[in-house]
Amino acid sequence: MDSRTFLICLIFIEISTCKIVLPMINDFVEHYNKTQIVLGFVCRKNDALELVKHFSKKLHQVKAVSVDTRELPYPIPPTYVTFVLDGQCSGAKHLLLRADAERLFATPFKWIVSYDYSYDVADLIENFTELNLLVDSDVTVAIMENRETFSLQKIYKRHVNGSMLVENIGNWTKRHGFVDNGYEKIIYKRRRDLKKTILNSCIVITNNDSLNHLTDKRDIHIDSIAKVNYVLVEHLSDTVNAVLNYSVRGTWGYKNNESKWSGMIGELTRNEADIGGTALFLTSDRIEIIDYIAMTTPTRSKFIFRQPKLSYVANVFTLPFDGLVWASTCALLLIMAMVLYVVVKWEWKKKKYVEIANESNDIEIPNSWVEVTFTTVAVLCQQGSSSIPFSIPGRITLIFLLVSLMFLYTSYSANIVALLQSSSNSIQTLQDILHSRLDVGVDNTVFNHFYFPNATEPVRRALYLQKVAPPGQKPKFYSIDEGIRRMREGLFAFHVETGPGYKFVSETFQEHEKCGLQEIQFLQVPDPWLAIQKNSSYKKMLKVGLRLLQEIGIQGREVGLIYTKKPQCLSRGSSFISVGLVDCYPAAVVLAGGLGAAVMVLLLEIYVNHRLKYYSRKWRRNKRIRQ
Incomplete structure (x- = not known):
């Protein structure tokens, strides 16, 4: 079956009117040009034959169901479904109530309800007052004005307790067919002006003083996500011309032992709030009970720490040269020591037969492999030699050894100085943090108190039990200023929302201290999204409104005013770092x-x-x- 299936459900009581009603319905449906299946609810068995005969000429499938059926069929897939009802049927009102209970008036379903000329719009509206025909509904009332003409109106409410509104979309005549009056076909565009309808919104505030600074950009590190989304939701209400009635909660909402949700999610699930005014994490257990409409706050909570000095994680005295250079250096020392030993041995052996005067008055290297070894080591450490060979070959050998080791020593010393000033990038994962010398702290927020103790993944669980809350110790939950202060001192990883965290980093760190900042994510969740009631009738217009705020730059501006980006390193290598005992x-x-x-x-x-x-x-x- 095509994904663009258009299903029509027809309900008739008087087949005598079919000659005028069925062509009207057929023309109205063909206006959408997507019909493939007809599912008809008929009041009498004789009506089914006329129904099938009329619609089977063009449509693929036709099925007739009694209007008194106990269960209303829910078409799968529900896309492009239209129910058509003769409003004069004795069971019509009961059927409408049953359809309302099963949410068959919500998008994407469509309805056509026909009446004869003995009814007017004002009287018919009373039949729909008890129904939840909200802004996403598509219910068309067709009233027969004479034997050849129908007037067509769409009816809806802006809120559950609101009054019924009527939209005149056109008429149908037997001669000209369906003629619309140029109305906007897209429902959310036609109804996005809510005319100051009051919508309930719930915001999450963890610090009561934040209620006094939701828009003045003061203390932006406190309840940052609430302040950003409060302004965005206010702009959103302007795009749909609604008035917001706020309630305040101290938590986003978590499931208790009775499987009931608290906080903002609790209000959304109980239909007490229409919009969640503070963005929250998108998790699998929440998707079933609320709808997410847009990612408004591109921020995440991560472990932030200064990369430890290289000497804290490695022996910097072995790093200047790679393995081949070290092997070549050792081979050079061994070869030169052997040559020097052979030359010294030859000198002392020659002395037995030839008298050689020591004109330089320097101490000669004794004929001993121990002395030759000490001389080689002294030259390697650039300490010189207290004794030298007295022959020309021996002195050439010693000079060559001094010069070659001088270049090696210069390269080695230069690398050591650079390495002692360098930071390490060896900590890249949570497992690296777990097995490192870094101490760990967590921002003292509601969601951190929930997610850290309830972590089940082995590494995250071990990180919490061993570093955050070791047995017999107080859990390491700190305020932002305390955590950033410890992070500045070094060897400390602080889990914090990046925006507020980097605000403190920018204000308290010196320029060279901003270099080498590393991030590792702990929470396995995407960026926070704004949420609304499940299957809310405002979903489409609110999603479009938020996308509009994003496209015209309002969202980016508000996020930029609250959230601080990661500081850039502008002075790497321009400061001197003292060498400590650990180095x-x-x-x-x-x-x-x-x-x-x-x-x-x-x-x-x-x-x-x-x-x-x-x-x-x-x-x-x-x-x-x-x-």
């Missing part, structure tokens, strides 16, 4: 290891010396005894 930790470990090894060797030497003296005395004493 020098690997060097301190090497120093401590060397001192420990030296002390152990000293103790070993003392022990060995004492043992040697002991055995020497014992040997001499035994020798005297034997003598």
